[in-house]
Amino acid sequence: MYWLFKSEPNAWSWDDQVAKGDTGEEWDGVRNYQARNIMRQMEIGDLGFFYHSQKEKSVVGIVEIIAPAHPDSTTNDDRWECVDIKAVRALKNPVTLAMCKSDPRLADMVLVKNTRLSVQPITPAEWDVILELGNS
């Protein structure tokens, strides 16, 4: 399955993720049930997009799930869980939100429809379209 992770680049950027290498990093800090439930569906080896919100608003890279959902180490509240991800490769060309919005094939993308959700599912068709738009 395919996913999308959204991050504010000043808090945790693609470069930060790349710097972690194959060790990867917890996708912690999620305090939203919907996003948590989506993370619970993730399996090792699944791929996801890495999206920069705010100023850039672009899909910038591809990540791989390297650990399934487990308790979030940044809180004692056992309601919250996270997965671990590692950077796989950057997109050749970032795919901007505007590009997604203007492509009819992506009209139903969660990124377009529910902008506030920080962890999202991506359909295989959407995955291919974004790779195409990113020349990747």
Next chain:
DNA sequence: GCCAACGTTGGC
């Protein structure tokens, strides 16, 4: 910096 959308909290 503003505001719309949405999720969460808490009083009743």
Next chain:
DNA sequence: GCCAACGTTGGC
């Protein structure tokens, strides 16, 4: 269990 108030996110 409902709903108003509030806080947060993220696009513009």
